[in-house]
Amino acid sequence: MQQTRSVEIGTGLFVLFGMSALFFLTTQTTGGDGFSVSDTFEVEARFENVGSLKSRAPVSMSGVTIGRVTSVVFDPESLDAKVTMVIDAKYDKIPDDSDASILTAGLLGSQYIGLQAGGSDTYLEKGSEIYFTQSAIVLENLIGKFLVGSQSGDEE
Amino acid sequence: MKALIRDIYNTAHEFVRTFGAFQLFFLRLLRYSPRVLMRRPRLVVKQVYNAGALSLVIIMVCGFFVGGVLGLQAYANLARFNAEDSVGTVVALALIKELGPVITALLFAGRAGTALSSEIGLMKATDQLSAMEMMAVNPVRRVLVPRFLGGVIAMPFLVAIFTCIGLFGAHVVAIDLLSVDVGAFWQQMQLSVDIDDIHEGVIKSFVFGVVASLFAVWEGYNAVPTAEGVGRATTRTVVISAIAVLILDFMITAVML
Amino acid sequence: MLCFAVLKRGGPDLGSASDNLIEIRDLMYSRGSRVIFKDLNLTIKRGEVTALMGPSGTGKTTLLRLITRQLVPQHGTIHIGGVDISTLNQTGLYELRKRFGMLFQNGALLTDLNVFENVAFPLREHTNLSNRLIRHVVLTKLHAVGLRGAADMHPAELSGGMARRVALARAMVMDPEILIYDEPFVGLDPISMGVIVRLVRRMNDALGITSIVVSHDVAEVSTVADCSYLISDGKVAASGSPDELHAANSELVRQFMHGMADGPVAFHFEAPNYAEQLLGRDTE
Numbered sequence: 256m257q258q259t260r261s262v263e264i265g266t267g268l269f270v271l272f273g274m275s276a277l278f279f280l281t282t283q284t285t286g287g288d289g290f291s292v293s294d295t296f297e298v299e300a301r302f303e304n305v306g307s308l309k310s311r312a313p314v315s316m317s318g319v320t321i322g323r324v325t326s327v328v329f330d331p332e333s334l335d336a337k338v339t340m341v342i343d344a345k346y347d348k349i350p351d352d353s354d355a356s357i358l359t360a361g362l363l364g365s366q367y368i369g370l371q372a373g374g375s376d377t378y379l380e381k382g383s384e385i386y387f388t389q390s391a392i393v394l395e396n397l398i399g400k401f402l403v404g405s406q407s408g409d410e411e
Numbered sequence: 412m413k414a415l416i417r418d419i420y421n422t423a424h425e426f427v428r429t430f431g432a433f434q435l436f437f438l439r440l441l442r443y444s445p446r447v448l449m450r451r452p453r454l455v456v457k458q459v460y461n462a463g464a465l466s467l468v469i470i471m472v473c474g475f476f477v478g479g480v481l482g483l484q485a486y487a488n489l490a491r492f493n494a495e496d497s498v499g500t501v502v503a504l505a506l507i508k509e510l511g512p513v514i515t516a517l518l519f520a521g522r523a524g525t526a527l528s529s530e531i532g533l534m535k536a537t538d539q540l541s542a543m544e545m546m547a548v549n550p551v552r553r554v555l556v557p558r559f560l561g562g563v564i565a566m567p568f569l570v571a572i573f574t575c576i577g578l579f580g581a582h583v584v585a586i587d588l589l590s591v592d593v594g595a596f597w598q599q600m601q602l603s604v605d606i607d608d609i610h611e612g613v614i615k616s617f618v619f620g621v622v623a624s625l626f627a628v629w630e631g632y633n634a635v636p637t638a639e640g641v642g643r644a645t646t647r648t649v650v651i652s653a654i655a656v657l658i659l660d661f662m663i664t665a666v667m668l
Numbered sequence: 669m670l671c672f673a674v675l676k677r678g679g680p681d682l683g684s685a686s687d688n689l690i691e692i693r694d695l696m697y698s699r700g701s702r703v704i705f706k707d708l709n710l711t712i713k714r715g716e717v718t719a720l721m722g723p724s725g726t727g728k729t730t731l732l733r734l735i736t737r738q739l740v741p742q743h744g745t746i747h748i749g750g751v752d753i754s755t756l757n758q759t760g761l762y763e764l765r766k767r768f769g770m771l772f773q774n775g776a777l778l779t780d781l782n783v784f785e786n787v788a789f790p791l792r793e794h795t796n797l798s799n800r801l802i803r804h805v806v807l808t809k810l811h812a813v814g815l816r817g818a819a820d821m822h823p824a825e826l827s828g829g830m831a832r833r834v835a836l837a838r839a840m841v842m843d844p845e846i847l848i849y850d851e852p853f854v855g856l857d858p859i860s861m862g863v864i865v866r867l868v869r870r871m872n873d874a875l876g877i878t879s880i881v882v883s884h885d886v887a888e889v890s891t892v893a894d895c896s897y898l899i900s901d902g903k904v905a906a907s908g909s910p911d912e913l914h915a916a917n918s919e920l921v922r923q924f925m926h927g928m929a930d931g932p933v934a935f936h937f938e939a940p941n942y943a944e945q946l947l948g949r950d951t952e
Binding site for chain 2: 738762763766769770772773776777778793835838842
Binding site for chain 2: 360
C-alpha cells in the first residue's frame with residue numbers, strides 16, 4: 256500500500272507540474288498586449304483596407320492597450336471591411352468622434368488599431384460605430400503613390 | 412520470375428494484413444479505454460507515473476540544453492542583423508510548435524516506449540499474458556489499455572514541461588550569458604506567439620502521444636516471445652515511432668499552416 | 669484402457685450427468701504445414717488425476733491450450749461438461765475459464781505484483797470482496813502451499829519451486845473445478861518435486877477437483893496419476909493406469925516408460941542419408 260501511495264503522489268505531482276507548465280506557456284509566452292478583461296463592450300469600425308489586421312490584435316490608445324479586435328470580416332454590401340473590437344468597460348469616456356487607424360508596430364511588426372481621442376461630449380458605448388477611420392498603409396500603394404506623385408506632383 | 416512475383420504478392424499480402432490487424436488493435440484499445448478509465452483509474456495512474464513521472468529527468472535535462480542551444484544559435488544568427496531582441500521569439504516559436512513536441516516524442520519513444528514494449532514482450536514470453544487469459548482476465552484490457560492511456564495522458568504534460576524548461580534554458584543562455592535585454596526577450600516573444608501556436612503544439616503532443624504509446628504496446632504485444640524477439644520488438648518500437656512521429660509532424664504542420 | 673473414477677463431484681454447471689468431464693473427439697490441429705494432432709481422442713474423468721505424457725515436442729502444451737481454447741483446432745470437437753467449447757463467445761469462454769485453474773511451466777507470476785497480490789489477483793479482478801476477506805482467502809491458500817511467510821516477497825526473489833507453489837495457490841484461489849498443471853515437475857530439486865507431487869494429490873482429493881497433469885516425468889506421474897494417456901505422433905498411443913502402462917507390450921510405451929534412447933521414437937532427427945551428406949553427394 257505504501258508503494259501505491261507514493262506512485263499516486265508522484266503521479267499527482269507530475270500532472271500538477273505539467274499543468275502549471277501548460278498554464279505558464281499559455282499565459283506567459285502569448286498575448287503580449289496583456290488584455291484579458293471579461294467586462295467589455297463592443298464597438299465596430301469600417302475600413303477601406305485593413306491590411307493584415309487579424310482578430311486578437313490589440314486596440315490601443317496613447318500606446319496603452321484598452322481592447323482587442325474580435326473579428327475582421329468583409330461586408331459584401333458596403334464593400335468594405337467591418338472590424339469588431341471589444342474595449343475594456345472601464346474606459347467608458349472615449350469620445351464617439353474618436354478616429355481609429357490601423358498602425359504597424361515597428362517597421363515589419365504586426366498591425367494594431369490605434370484610437371485618437373476626439374472632442375465630442377458623447378462617448379463610445381456598446382454597439383457604437385467609429386466613423387472616422389484610416390486604413391492600413393499598404394507598402395505597395397505607398398510606393399506606387401510616391402512614384403506617381405513624383406512624376407505628376409501637381410495633379411491634386 | 413514467377414517466384415519473384417509470388418514473393419512480391421506475399422509481401423504485399425502480409426503488409427496489408429499487418430496493417431489491418433494494427434487498425435483493429437487500435438480500435439480495440441479505444442473501445443476498452445473509457446471503461447478502463449472509469450472503472451480502473453488506479454491502473455492508469457500507475458502507468459501515467461511510469462510513462463510520465465519516470466521520464467521527467469531525461470525530458471528536463473534535454474529540454475534545458477535544447478533550449479540553450481537554440482538560444483545560442485538564434486543569437487549568433489540574429490546578432491548579424493542587430494535583431495538580438497528576437498531571440499525570444501525564435502526560441503519560443505521553435506520550441507512550442509516543433510521541437511517541443513517532436514523531441515519529447517522521440518525521447519518518450521526511447522525511454523517510455525521501449526520500457527513498455529519490453530515489459531509487455533517479457534510478460535508474453537513468460538506466459539504472464541496467457542496466465543491472465545486463463546484467469547479469465549482480458550490482457551488487452553488489464554495490461555495494454557492502461558499502458559496505452561498512461562502514455563497518451565503523460566505526453567502533453569511532458570511536452571509542456573520540456574518546452575518550459577527549454578525556454579528557461581534559452582533565457583539563461585540569452586540573458587545571463589549573452590546579455591540580451593530581458594524585457595525585449597519576453598516582450599518580443601509575447602507579441603509574436605499566438606494562442607494558436609500553443610494549440611498546434613498541444614495537438615501535436617497529443618497525436619504523438621497516441622502514436623508512440625500505440626506502437627510501443629503493439630510491438631510488445633506482438634513480440635516473438637523469446638529474448639531475441641523482445642529485443643527486436645524494443646528496437647522496432649523506437650524506429651517505427653520515430654518515423655511515424657516525424658511523418659505525422661510534417662502532415663500536421665502542413666494541414667495547420 | 670480402463671480409468672477409474674476415484675471421486676465424483678457434482679458441478680451443476682459443468683453437467684454432472686456424465687463422469688466424463690472433458691471429451692476430445694477426432695481432434696486435428698496443425699501449425700503451418702506441421703501436423704501436431706490428427707484424430708486425437710481422449711476422455712478426462714471427473715475427480716481424477718489424469719496425466720498426459722509423451723516425448724518432448726509432441727504438443728502436450730498445445731493440447732492444453734486447445735482444451736482451454738487459447739488455440740482453436742482445425743477439425744474435431746472438445747466438449748467440457750457437455751458443452752462444445754468452440755460454440756462459446758468471449759463471455760462464455762471467460763465464464764468457463766473461471767472454473768479452470770492453470771499452473772504454467774514457469775509459474776507465470778505477474779512480475780510487477782508481490783506474492784500476496786499475485787494470489788489475490790483473480791479475486792480482485794472478478795469479485796468485490798472486501799480487503800479483509802481477500803486477505804483471509806489469500807493467506808489460507810498460501811498456507812496450503814506452505815508459503816504464507818513469503819507473502820511480501822516479489823516473484824523475482826522466489827526459487828523455481830516456490831514460484832510454482834505460489835502459482836498453484838493462485839490457480840486455486842477461485843476454487844476451480846479443473847486444475848491443469850503444465851510440466852509441474854520440470855527443473856525442480858527432489859525436495860520441491862516431492863512437495864509438488866504431494867500438493868497435486870492432496871488438492872485433488874481434498875477439494876474434489878479434476879486434475880490434468882502434463883508431464884514426461886514417468887516416475888512422478890506414476891505416483892500421482894489415476895489414469896495416463898501417452899501421446900505420440902499426434903494421437904493417443906496408449907492409455908490406462910500407470911501400472912497398465914508399465915506392463916504394456918507396445919514398443920513405444922516401453923521405450924518411453926523405461927527411458928530408452930532409441931526405439932520407435934528415433935534417436936536421430938529426420939535427416940538425409942548420412943554417408944551421402946558427408947561425401948557431398950547431397951542433391952539439395
